Amino acid sequence: MAELAALAENAVREHPAEALGYSPIDGLPALRDQIAARFATPELQLSRENVLITTGGMQALELLGKLFLEAGSTIAAQSPAYLGALDAWRPSHPRYHAMDLAAADCDPHRAMDGARFAYTVPNFSNPTGKLVGTAMRKTLIAAAEATGCWLVEDDPYGMLHYDGTPLPSMIGLYAKAHPGPYRGPVIYLGTVSKELAPGLRLGWVIAAPEVITAMTTAKQGGDLCTSGLCQRIVLDALSSGLTERIRPATLALYRARRDALCRAMSDHLGDLFDWEVPVGGMFVWATAKDPALDTDRLLRTGLDHGVCISPSSVFDPEGRNHNAIRLNFTLNPPEKLAEGIRRLAEATRSLLLENAA
Template identity: 65%
Template sequence: MVPSSSPSAATATRPAFARWMGTTNQITRTFLSAGAIPGLINVAGGLPDPSLFPTDRLAAFARRAVAEHPDEVLGYGPIEGLAPLRDAIARRLGSPALPLTRANVLVTTAGMQGLDLIGKVLLDEGGLIAGQSPTYLGALDAWRPRSPSFRNLVLDEPGFDPERAFAGAQFAYAVPNFSNPTGRLVDLATRRALVAAAHRTGTWLVEDDPYGTLHYDGAALPRLIELSAQTAPGEPYAGPVIYMGTLSKEIAPGLRIGWIVAAPEMIEALTLAKQGSDLCTSGVTQRIALAAMETGLLEEIRPAIVALYRERRDALCAALSAHLSDCFTWEVPVGGMFVWALAKDPDLDTDALLPHALAAGICFSPSSVFDARGANRRGMRINFTLNPPETLDEAMRRLAAAVAAYRASRAAA
């Protein structure tokens, strides 16, 4: 009865992988592993500077999480998340105009799981997403297995009509604070228009807000969920905005703690979806997150994070001016982790530029990965949070060399 080892057995045909596997890109994986290439400067990812991690405090929180709450954190927890953490998230985001309870809150295994769960509860094969364009690469990754259709929302296009843009969509998706990849802050009038359209059409409006605390200039604008609550101020939130938060950019991505704040009916649906995805998020990391909120650690570390990243944003923009002002344009972002650079030459193709950049020792994110159809080839996303100013200057010097090499290869072809 031992399996036959005949050649035919060894070469038996495996069932095909699911269809979406043939349509995916591997670029996020490349970015995550690019850190291992010696000498490469990585401005592709959205990585924090590890020197900012409050290691000693988190190590103490980790010990106490297990020592003081063993049954809670070592056993199976509620799918929705630990009740005190849900309460803390409700308090953090809530206000008299936006009263929130734990029924409005689901803890997720960081932001990526939030995106996956939203797709899981709202998308049948081919369902329509109205997504802010260009779109966060990770959101495209999360939704690709459900083979959605995409309608691009170009929020700053003249005559943009959100109500028409939302028609027929299962949900709309936006990153209003320092959008990934463009770093742009969505203005108040557009925020109001998006929320009004969601209310009028009934469309769910996903507000993805990983960067909200990384604000370098000027004042914060109201969140979409706050504007939505103004339609029924003081009532328990039951509106169309699905707000997503995370600790990944605010303290440490390795905790894998995020949250969704939404109408209770949406939280119930997402909970059912999470049940079959990972049953519950680790109680250990939930308790660490709760301690970081309750002790005020998040507020303590914020000024240093903002100061460091502001300095690096300025350094990156200075380096762009010094080395690349003749071939790229960009805006100085008021927050977040990225500068979005567009080639002045409409024929410059950043997908084709990337191999030259890698050869020159720099990895950026080409704009094609932020479009569901890979259509946008003229831009790039450049991260400024991971590297110090002198490295960012060297990175832009290398990028300028890569552009020269790319042009030379095109001229020769």
């Protein structure tokens, strides 16, 4: 926090024109270069032209909608899907081809055929917290190439990796097969919200230059530019290594909270829900063992018991999934997480009793 405070002061004092004036629509050139350098590999060759700075990751989702969707367009979306993305695209009333990327019979090629883009969160998705395996990542890329469908790789949680080895990104896998200046179908979205601070509202898109140019035009009509002050702070946080230095502490904090939540779940929810312990991210997805348990009702009963959960219906474009819940473990300390789970167990039992009555 002290370092960020100093970076904020320094940004205004040493770079007043950049921090306080209008920025280029597509972002400060030095920050675009920094993001390009951060993600480039010998195969994935990136330059400034591959990078757009956005006002948080959320704006990137909105710009995708502006760029690709007309009324009634189709989106192929990993299911369940991030609530915020569904919100961003709601104005054009899209149709969805759902892709359950964990299902054995999932056919991305069929889902992407006729879709404007495919939306995926391969690392620790919101809401499920699950990883999409490398084989499925390759299948998605192949489907994008075969169908001509853009493939969105939204990656806000990739750095929150607690166990094991990170899997290769789809944009990286594509570049391995097509090395050179990047022109591919994968549109990669990143943000500092999870690794630095959401209050800076700073994200980025890495994509083919034609996509960056078109999204820049869409951004002009949205907010003209992203705050120069926030851009300058992020540039200095990245180039000074602040983001790397704080990462071990962030990971240790969140790992301990995940463990505390999952331990409390084992103690209190084992007979009520099924779940997997996530190897990263911010969420545990738990499915009720009793198919008659309606998690929309559990939300209300939970609030009566002093605990708040996200019901699965809000992550379904059609609002039909009523049997699971999303639990966040990064916001609260272990003892509060444990108390929340105790209350959730009570609320669930109380609702099941009502059902039985």
